[in-house]
Amino acid sequence: MSHQQVKGGADQARTDQSRSNQIPSVKVAIIGTGFSGLCMGIKLLEAGIDSFVLLEKKTDIGGTWRDNTYPGCACDVQSHLYSYSFEGNPEWSKVFSGWKEIQDYTNHCATKYGLRKYVHSGFEVASAIFDEHLGEWTLTSRDGQQVRAQTFVMGTGPLHVPAKPNIPGLESFKGEVFHSAEWNHDFDMKGKRVASIGTGGSAIQYVPEIAPDVDQLYVYQRTAAWVLPRNERAYTGVEKWLFRNAPGVRKLYRSMLYWMNESRLLPILNPTVASVFSKVAKLHIRKYIKDPELRAKLTPDYTIGCKRILISNKYLPTFNRSNVELITDGIQEVGEDHIVTRDGKKRDIDAIILGTGFQADPRNYLKDFVIQGRDGKTLLDEWKEGAEAYFGMTVKGFPNMFQLVGPNTGLGHNSVIFMIESQVHYVIECLKKMKTKNAQTMEVKPEIQTQFNEWIQNGLKNTVWSSGCASWYIQDNGKNFTIWPGSTWRYRLKTRSVPETSFVWKSLSQLPEKIIEEGAVKADASDTPLAAAQ
The missing domain is CATH 3.50.50.60 (FAD/NAD(P)-binding domain)
Known part of the structure; x- marks a missing residue:
């Protein structure tokens, strides 16, 4: 018997013995x-x-x-x-x-x-x-x-893991508090004074939906987001019939959507081109927000695409409602039934929604x-x-x-x-x-992984993602890991x-x-x- 056969037999015996001491095994x-x-x-x-x-x-x-x-x-x-x-x-x-x-x-x-x-x-x-x-x-x-x-x-x-802000006094708040990813559907917002903290991808969707129900909605914004119009519409019966009975049409439509979205990469990779798109986004803001002071607060000061671009036709008009207030002063502390901003202003609150994204x-x-x-x-x-x-x-x-x-x-x-x-x-x-x-x-x-990631980081240079804004795409030392x-x-x-x-x-x-x-x-x-x- 060869040395290799002996070693192979020992390996198999070792494996069988070890596995017998373990729980179920799958591939x-x-x-x-x-x-x-x-x-x-x-x-x-x-x-x-x-x-x-x-x-x-x-x-x-x-x-x-x-x-x-x-x-x-x-x-x-x-x-x-x-x-x-x-x-x-x-x-x-x-x-x-x-x-x-x-x-x-x-x-x-x-x-x-x-x-x-x-x-x-x-x-x-x-x-x-x-x-x-x-x-x-x-x-x-x-x-x-x-x-x-x-x-x-x-x-x-x-x-998938909610990011919850470390705000002084938040744990002392006696009212209702929940993250957007842990929505409390049993809580009745009608007639309540509600604070929404955060203005990212989740907040721009729920803020317009709850605004008509609450007595007062305070939207606490740290950084304005670029918001573009959303081509939202229902599919007609004819379209769904075609998608159902002519799969080729559906696949062609999917392909069209793919290449249309892929074309968005051009301004992302070229900040100069992105500046043109920011002008379109500003027109979108101007269309809905007539108050110059409010419009200034809702207009970002960074290159479009540096942070996640949001799409909505409902978000901006919500701030024209008399019961909605945009607050940009920053939160100083939370009390048992109120929030105090850095300008010293106190607002009584019944509920806090954390629209603060994920880890x-x-x-x-x-x-x-x-x-x-x-x-x-x-x-x-x-x-x-x-x-x-x-x-x-x-x-x-x-x-x-x-x-x-x-x-x-x-x-x-x-x-x-x-x-x-x-x-x-x-x-x-x-x-x-x-x-x-x-x-x-x-x-x-190891050397392959290192070379690949050097290529990744070089590819991110001179793009909108490296244009200077702080976003969840980038870690504290400036490295884009996303x-x-x-x-x-x-x-x-x-x-x-x-x-x-x-x-x-x-x-x-x-x-x-x-x-x-x-x-x-x-x-x-x-x-x-x-x-x-x-």
């Missing part, structure tokens, strides 16, 4: 059941891989569109584009559909593609630990459930989630100076781990679903390559295949040895909630 574990996680599951099944689980912390699927149910909540990307290319929906009611319609769509996809039996709800992942001896990940929930997986995919998305920096939204790769190093250690990855998906030191909509793959001009589908395709190609090469692990080379600095079709072309030389591939026999202690107690995996995943 792929996916965290999250929003658009990313569901797409990953659908394409795994399409590739003939059914050994996977979808781990969901809540009781239902849907991600963002399950959580955000505030009045007026809708997507700012056209519905026919903010949906899977392989699962068109001819029944969208209007150009920009609301959260309920989008949530219904994700539920439809989960049912149609048979994903529900792979979903394990109530599994909030507390840690993901890589075992470099087995080349597998162990994912543990906050209540102690576990699952092992060769490959670990994060489909959590960057916008977009992975170092914040992953701070309570331990991800440990090779050599005991955590992802937060690796990202101490800022989040970065190779094509936003793989990170050196973390074999077999992929992140969907990871660092520098967010967009400011088009549908993120396009990026998700590109990334899911890439992950599938990686899994196929691992099987072909008989590799247990794959890991991006945006993809180019066209989406370029990203797709770059992720159609996996460059073998960019990764280190290891078979099971090449992994480090692990001594198995005699008398180890074997766990009965059939007793665990995830036994069905075997």
